[in-house]
Each structure stands twice: as C-alpha cells, then as structure tokens.
Amino acid sequence: MQSVKINDKINLKIKRMGINGEGIAYHEKLAIFIENALPGEEVEAIITQVYDNRAQAKVYKIIKESDQRIDPFCVVYEDCGGCQTQHFDYSAMLDQKKDIVTKSLDRYIKKYDKSVIQSTIGMENPLHYRNKAALPVRKLYGKNRFGMYARNSSTFIPIDDCLIQNENVNIILKTIIKLMDRYDVNGYDPKTKEGFITSLIVRVSEKLDEAQVTFVINNKIDIPNKLIDELIDIHPEIISIYEAYNSDYQKQGFNPDSKTLIYGKETITENLNGHDFEVKTDEFFQLNTIQAEKFYQQMKSMANLNKEMIVLDAYSGVSPISKYVYENVRKIYIIKDEHDSIDVNMTNAYYINKLSEIADNIDVVFFDASRTGLTEASFLALSQLKPKKIIYGSCNPSTLAKDLEKILQTYELKEIKPLDMFPYTSLVESITLLELKETNKDIKN
Numbered sequence: 001m002q003s004v005k006i007n008d009k010i011n012l013k014i015k016r017m018g019i020n021g022e023g024i025a026y027h028e029k030l031a032i033f034i035e036n037a038l039p040g041e042e043v044e045a046i047i048t049q050v051y052d053n054r055a056q057a058k059v060y061k062i063i064k065e066s067d068q069r070i071d072p073f074c075v076v077y078e079d080c081g082g083c084q085t086q087h088f089d090y091s092a093m094l095d096q097k098k099d100i101v102t103k104s105l106d107r108y109i110k111k112y113d114k115s116v117i118q119s120t121i122g123m124e125n126p127l128h129y130r131n132k133a134a135l136p137v138r139k140l141y142g143k144n145r146f147g148m149y150a151r152n153s154s155t156f157i158p159i160d161d162c163l164i165q166n167e168n169v170n171i172i173l174k175t176i177i178k179l180m181d182r183y184d185v186n187g188y189d190p191k192t193k194e195g196f197i198t199s200l201i202v203r204v205s206e207k208l209d210e211a212q213v214t215f216v217i218n219n220k221i222d223i224p225n226k227l228i229d230e231l232i233d234i235h236p237e238i239i240s241i242y243e244a245y246n247s248d249y250q251k252q253g254f255n256p257d258s259k260t261l262i263y264g265k266e267t268i269t270e271n272l273n274g275h276d277f278e279v280k281t282d283e284f285f286q287l288n289t290i291q292a293e294k295f296y297q298q299m300k301s302m303a304n305l306n307k308e309m310i311v312l313d314a315y316s317g318v319s320p321i322s323k324y325v326y327e328n329v330r331k332i333y334i335i336k337d338e339h340d341s342i343d344v345n346m347t348n349a350y351y352i353n354k355l356s357e358i359a360d361n362i363d364v365v366f367f368d369a370s371r372t373g374l375t376e377a378s379f380l381a382l383s384q385l386k387p388k389k390i391i392y393g394s395c396n397p398s399t400l401a402k403d404l405e406k407i408l409q410t411y412e413l414k415e416i417k418p419l420d421m422f423p424y425t426s427l428v429e430s431i432t433l434l435e436l437k438e439t440n441k442d443i444k445n
C-alpha cells in the first residue's frame with residue numbers, strides 16, 4: 001500500500017530535476033515526479049498516478065517559487081511536447097544537466113570521484129538551433145497545418161512557428177503548407193480519414209544553405225509536379241525532395257526502404273569545422289550544428305591523439321568522428337551500418353563489419369551510441385581489444401551510467417563533459433574519457 005493515492009493533495013519540496021524535466025520530491029520515501037515543478041520549489045501537488053515504486057503529480061499551487069523560474073517564450077509551451085524546460089533559467093538548466101549526469105551515475109556506480117563531472121558546455125544563443133524538423137501535418141477546419149504532439153500524448157497541437165527550429169526550416173514549412181492548400185494536397189484528417197500527408201521533414205545545412213524536404217504519406221500518391229515546381233522556385237536552396245511511406249499516421253519516421261527521390265539529389269551537404277558531410281533524408285546527423293562542432297572537437301581533444309595511434313570509430317554513421325581525427329592518427333577502423341556510404345577521401349581508413357577484421361592493437365575506441373547505449377558487440381570489443389582509452393559520446397545519462405557500471409571494472413573514469421545539444425529540453429549529451437587500468441594493461445601484454 002502506497003502512502004498516497006490518486007487525487008490526494010499534498011505539499012512537497014522539490015529536491016531535483018528528473019531526466020524528463022519534472023521536479024522530483026519524496027513523500028515518506030516514495031519518489032513523486034511533478035510536471036512543471038522546479039528544484040528548490042515548494043508546491044501543493046495533486047497525485048495523478050501511483051505505481052509500485054513512484055507516483056506522478058501535477059502542480060496545484062506553487063507555495064514557494066524558485067528564483068530561477070522564468071516565463072516561457074513560446075505561446076504553446078504548456079501544450080506542446082517539444083520543450084520541457086522553457087520555464088527555467090537557461091544557465092540554471094545547464095547546472096541541472098550536470099546534476100542529471102551525476103544522479104544517473106549515483107544510481108549505478110558505488111564509488112567514483114564526482115569532480116570528474118565538468119560543467120555543461122552550453123550555447124551563447126540557444127534559440128533556432130534545430131537544423132531539422134519532422135512534424136505531423138493535419139487538415140483542420142479546412143486548412144492544412146503543421147504542428148507538434150502534446151506532452152505524453154498523440155493529440156495534435158497546430159503551430160505556426162517554432163523558436164528552437166532554424167528560421168529557414170519554419171519558412172519552408174509555411175511555404176509547403178500554403179502550396180498544399182493551393183493545390184489541394186491535403187494533410188491527413190483522422191476524423192474523415194481523408195488526406196494523405198501525415199508529416200513533413202525539413203532539414204537544412206546551416207553552413208552551405210541547402211535544404212531537403214521529405215513528404216511522408218500514408219497512401220501511394222504522387223505529389224503534383226506544379227507543387228514541387230513552385231516550391232523550388234520559391235526556395236532554390238531546396239535541392240533534394242523525397243516522398244516516403246508510413247501507414248501509421250501517429251508514428252514519426254518512415255520505412256527507409258519506402259523512400260523515393262522525387263526531385264534533385266539524394267543528399268544535402270553540411271560542413272562542420274571544414275569537413276563536408278553528405279546526408280540522406282533517413283541518415284543520422286546531429287540536429288544542432290553549432291553544438292555538433294563543439295561535441296566532435298571535444299571528443300578529439302579528450303583522446304589526445306598522435307600519429308602513432310590506431311583508433312576505432314564504432315558507431316560511425318556518416319563518419320563525423322573519423323573525419324575529425326583521421327589526419328591525427330596512423331590508422332582508423334570504421335564500423336559502418338550497411339546503408340551508410342563510404343568516404344574514399346580518408347586514405348588511412350579501413351571499413352569493417354566485424355571486430356575479427358581488426359588486425360592491430362587499438363589505442364582509442366570512440367563510441368557514439370544511440371539512446372539505448374552500447375551493444376553486446378561493443379562490450380565484446382572492449383574485452384578483446386582492450387584499448388588504452390575510450391571516448392564515449394552519449395545522448396542518454398541513464399544508459400551511460402548503466403554501461404559505465406560494467407566498463408569501470410577494467411577502466412578508470414577520468415572525465416565527463418556534459419554538453420547541451422538540445423537547449424530547453426531535458427536531454428543531456430555528454431562525452432566521457434576512460435583509461436584502461438594499469439592492472440589490465442599487464443594482462444593484455
């Protein structure tokens with residue numbers, strides 16, 4: 001039996017922020033997650049859900065307000081699920097991101113030196129940073145609209161603009177919607193089941209001013225040529241247009257095999273610190289161009305490379321890490337996903353599918369895994385290759401901490417640098433430096 005039940009009203013002191021941006025308080029040792037409450041605040045909260053090990057609540061009244069509470073800058077912030085921390089001072093949020101990393105490690109790792117966790121690398125101007133939007137489209141009251149989903153729900157919230165998206169992404173989205181109205185190409189209407197465009201994906205390259213558009217449809221149709229012609233006439237920077245299929249209008253994304261190029265090139269080019277990247281619509285590319293440059297530079301500098309070293313880029317994607325480091329090392333092994341294209345310019349790069357293809361001692365392994373953390377193959381790589389250093393780029397402090405619990409049996413934790421890749425959200429990116437313990441070096445030799 002829990003100490004609270006649904007609809008109970010209780011006073012709570014918020015101790016810290018959770019990984020989804022909620023305030024966390026304790027009531028008779030039960031953790032309660034309170035949406036929109038900030039660390040340091042005292043609130044009267046209404047319990048909305050009770051689970052075995054936690055409860056959820058919403059703020060009924062703020063009794064003591066945090067000095068760091070600010071007015072959100074977006075009119076749909078309360079409804080939209082895109083941002084979670086617009087009501088919190090930006091620099092205070094950078095401190096919270098460091099704290100989120102610390103609390104995640106505390107859960108999994110018994111003893112470590114907390115001073116290894118550095119301050120969060122933030123943005124000078126944290127607006128308009130997203131270089132890509134993938135937004136649902138609906139026909140509402142006779143008009144096409146793009147929008148977002150409400151927090152924790154599939155309710156469509158129409159928007160006209162988004163202050164965290166690149167400004168040209170907003171402008172292109174608005175042009176497409178206007179042309180959809182003009183040419184009677186309609187967003188899906190779940191009530192009438194009419195219309196067929198379920199979402200729009202717009203990606204821009206900020207350095208080279210190119211743009212890519214993907215129409216996601218739930219029915220095989222052809223987007224009229226006159227719509228495409230007018231779109232590229234208004235926006236000559238759009239050099240790549242795809243159509244892709246997804247039968248479930250509530251799900252983001254699409255089946256990569258269903259995509260068809262309907263105009264221009266397969267890729268757009270972005271440049272980070274002098275390195276060009278060709279990106280297809282379904283390929284991973286960091287969403288925040290300014291922070292991506294800092295992220296890769298940081299990974300490189302933490303590795304402290306020299307021309308004698310042999311390194312491994314284990315989750316390479318379009319190979320940003322390899323491009324940043326290949327000129328500073330003797331040889332680089334790159335593990336690619338089957339769909340990723342190979343860059344022929346890196347003459348000391350060896351593309352491999354399996355670890356058994358590595359014929360050298362590896363000095364440094366770069367991991368830049370997905371949110372789910374390292375795969376079994378990565379742990380196998382560590383136990384077989386025993387690299388002297390690991391540079392682990394993570395976008396999820398929970399899976400990072402879980403992985404570190406295992407890695408720290410043989411490696412020493414030297415440094416963690418959180419980085420704000422997604423301002424005004426609770427997401428935390430970080431880079432961790434680990435070094436092989438002396439005792440394990442002996443075993444290898």
Ligand SMILES: C[S@@+](CC[C@H](N)C(=O)[O-])C[C@H]1O[C@@H](n2cnc3c(N)ncnc32)[C@H](O)[C@@H]1O
Nearest residue numbers: 284285286315316317318320337368369370375
């Ligand atoms: C966070 S992204 C990083 C990609 C790249 N390092 C970058 O910075 O753009 C993770 C990448 O890991 C790839 N990936 C996921 N699971 C993988 C696996 N089992 N083997 C190889 N690559 C994988 C994904 O395709 C994706 O490109």
